Amino acid sequence: MGSLQLKSIRKAFGTHEVLKGIDLEVKDGEFVIFVGPSGCGKSTLLRVIAGLEDATSGSVRIDGAEVINVPPAKRGIAMVFQSYALYPHLTVKDNMGLGLKQAGTEKAEIETRVAKASAMLSLDPYLARRPAELSGGQRQRVAIGRAIVREPKLFLFDEPLSNLDAALRVQTRLEIAGLHRRLKATMIYVTHDQVEAMTLADKIVVLNAGAIEQVGSPMELYNKPANIFVAGFIGSPQMNFIPAEKLGDAGAKTIGIRPEHIALSRESGDWKGKVVHVEHLGADTIVYLETEATGLLTVRLFGEHRYAPDDVVFATPDKPSQHRFDADDRAIV
Amino acid sequence: MSKARSAPLRTALIHLALIAYTLVALFPVFLTLVNSFKSRNAIFREPMALPTPSTFSLIGYQTVLNQGDFVGYFQNSLIVTVVSIALVLLTGAMAAFALSEYRFRGNTLMGLYLALGIMIPIRLGTVAILQGMVAAGLVNTLTSLILVYTAQGLPLAIFILSEFMRTVSDDLKNAGRIDGLSEYAIFFRLVLPLVRPAMATVAVFTMIPIWNDLWFPLILAPGESTKTVTLGAQMFIGQFVTNWNAVLSALSLAILPVMVLYVIFSRQLIRGITSGAVK
Numbered sequence: 001m002g003s004l005q006l007k008s009i010r011k012a013f014g015t016h017e018v019l020k021g022i023d024l025e026v027k028d029g030e031f032v033i034f035v036g037p038s039g040c041g042k043s044t045l046l047r048v049i050a051g052l053e054d055a056t057s058g059s060v061r062i063d064g065a066e067v068i069n070v071p072p073a074k075r076g077i078a079m080v081f082q083s084y085a086l087y088p089h090l091t092v093k094d095n096m097g098l099g100l101k102q103a104g105t106e107k108a109e110i111e112t113r114v115a116k117a118s119a120m121l122s123l124d125p126y127l128a129r130r131p132a133e134l135s136g137g138q139r140q141r142v143a144i145g146r147a148i149v150r151e152p153k154l155f156l157f158d159e160p161l162s163n164l165d166a167a168l169r170v171q172t173r174l175e176i177a178g179l180h181r182r183l184k185a186t187m188i189y190v191t192h193d194q195v196e197a198m199t200l201a202d203k204i205v206v207l208n209a210g211a212i213e214q215v216g217s218p219m220e221l222y223n224k225p226a227n228i229f230v231a232g233f234i235g236s237p238q239m240n241f242i243p244a245e246k247l248g249d250a251g252a253k254t255i256g257i258r259p260e261h262i263a264l265s266r267e268s269g270d271w272k273g274k275v276v277h278v279e280h281l282g283a284d285t286i287v288y289l290e291t292e293a294t295g296l297l298t299v300r301l302f303g304e305h306r307y308a309p310d311d312v313v314f315a316t317p318d319k320p321s322q323h324r325f326d327a328d329d330r331a332i333v
Numbered sequence: 334m335s336k337a338r339s340a341p342l343r344t345a346l347i348h349l350a351l352i353a354y355t356l357v358a359l360f361p362v363f364l365t366l367v368n369s370f371k372s373r374n375a376i377f378r379e380p381m382a383l384p385t386p387s388t389f390s391l392i393g394y395q396t397v398l399n400q401g402d403f404v405g406y407f408q409n410s411l412i413v414t415v416v417s418i419a420l421v422l423l424t425g426a427m428a429a430f431a432l433s434e435y436r437f438r439g440n441t442l443m444g445l446y447l448a449l450g451i452m453i454p455i456r457l458g459t460v461a462i463l464q465g466m467v468a469a470g471l472v473n474t475l476t477s478l479i480l481v482y483t484a485q486g487l488p489l490a491i492f493i494l495s496e497f498m499r500t501v502s503d504d505l506k507n508a509g510r511i512d513g514l515s516e517y518a519i520f521f522r523l524v525l526p527l528v529r530p531a532m533a534t535v536a537v538f539t540m541i542p543i544w545n546d547l548w549f550p551l552i553l554a555p556g557e558s559t560k561t562v563t564l565g566a567q568m569f570i571g572q573f574v575t576n577w578n579a580v581l582s583a584l585s586l587a588i589l590p591v592m593v594l595y596v597i598f599s600r601q602l603i604r605g606i607t608s609g610a611v612k
Contacts, residue, residue, distance in 0.1 A: 073510065079507070085502060085504035098514075102513035
């Protein structure tokens with residue numbers, strides 16, 4: 001069980017408004033990811049949900065109950081931090097059990113829950129160690145274990161993978177996805193990494209400057225971005241934005257076209273241009289070209305292609321997949 | 334140090350400077366110790382000479398241990414120092430935690446107010462303090478000294494500790510809050526162990542001026558039963574005749590407890606002093 005409703009959450013530090021009225025509904029069992037550039041307020045919002053930060057105004061309901069005046073420990077939440085935040089003087093086992101001990105749970109019950117979580121995360125060999133004797137990946141698994149043991153209504157993750165190296169990040173990401181499937185728990189996850197967001201989320205909340213830009217499933221955001229910000233934020237390499245007047249489109253201000261929706265040819269096409277730079281990634285080839293019609297253009301080709309700087313090429317956009325934005329940067333549907 | 338960065342000449346000069354400073358710093362201690370083991374004549378004839386079989390004498394130590402209640406003075410000094418350090422560390426750490434952890438109106442102002450004592454010497458208030466102690470009936474008690482020393486040590490303690498407490502990870506404290514630890518438990522069980530090196534630094538900086546102080550014992554607690562070691566040693570310094578053997582022996586003895594406490598704190602101390610500079 002674990003649903004969450006946020007109603008017009010505002011948070012100001014002095015005169016600086018960090019959250020400008022956030023409304024959000026999270027259903028039971030959903031995996032929701034807050035994503036946005038640094039300073040957009042996503043971590044502050046998570047802290048407000050956790051009760052670590054008081055909202056200036058607004059209402060937070062967990063399972064329908066107003067919790068704005070309930071201390072963090074009594075909200076039925078568990079949180080995983082970027083810096084792991086393990087208790088340095090306690091063993092792995094005690095780290096995981098401390099929350100339950102504080103809540104007055106019986107010893108036998110704590111034992112079984114810790115054993116279950118440690119089996120789930122293959123932490124059994126490390127139970128007697130202290131955090132200093134563990135690697136980064138192991139520490140983060142302990143932090144996740146500490147959250148699981150509490151059997152919370154809501155799991156909160158604050159950039160949990162940011163301190164891990166690339167290989168571990170992918171592995172831990174898979175573990176978190178597997179965990180969500182197995183526990184069927186509601187999870188709220190903050191990240192600035194759009195790949196994490198796209199791969200893990202049922203629902204992504206894109207935040208910018210303290211306000212929600214768009215809420216939707218990963219594919220909704222990719223296929224139907226509500227505005228230029230979301231269009232530019234989701235997808236890598238970034239969407240190409242071309243002033244509409246250059247393309248003779250009077251009904252829009254900006255035309256957006258994703259790098260993977262442009263075809264290249266040496267013989268013919270819509271826009272003639274010159275290759276500026278090529279990135280060979282094996283599975284993809286990213287070609288940057290300067291065209292007369294559109295200026296700098298990023299094109300993503302699948303597989304290996306033998307383009308070199310100064311080659312003359314023709315680019316052709318896939319018209320149906322292009323996005324049109326009006327003068328307020330909103331998508332024209 | 335890597336070979337590439339160590340020029341032999343530079344290293345030699347650095348060590349020369351350090352050795353010179355060590356000699357200068359240790360010389361008075363050395364002189365005190367050496368002369369405390371010599372007879373009165375030898376002290377005056379050759380103050381720099383080491384004790385020889387003919388000049389060796391324990392007369393100073395005998396005088397100190399027989400005259401007056403030196404064990405009692407030591408006890409007084411220890412009680413005053415240890416209790417003051419304990420109070421400074423406890424209340425100072427708590428105040429530092431409040432200042433560094435909580436946002437409240439007047440936080441910065443309060444921090445400045447509490448740090449003010451670093452700049453204004455407490456001795457300026459001696460007359461008022463004495464009047465206060467008289468009014469409270471605390472003259473000639475160890476309590477009066479403990480109160481004054483606690484006040485004297487707090488500003489620096491709060492200043493240093495609040496800087497260190499700011500470096501303790503917020504995530505860790507928040508994890509504690511989510512696990513249901515009270516603010517006291519977070520302070521005692523999570524934060525204090527992590528700032529232990531800073532606590533040791535503060536302890537040493539607090540301890541030495543208290544142990545060596547002559548001013549307040551002389552003014553607030555000059556009675557026989559409350560004399561501290563430094564004050565006790567003064568009784569051998571007369572207006573006309575000074576028993577140098579006894580004075581030097583008393584001072585030599587007074588170094589010992591400080592040395593012991595320093596050895597206890599020193600490993601932590603070095604970590605405390607350098608931890609801000611290198612990570």
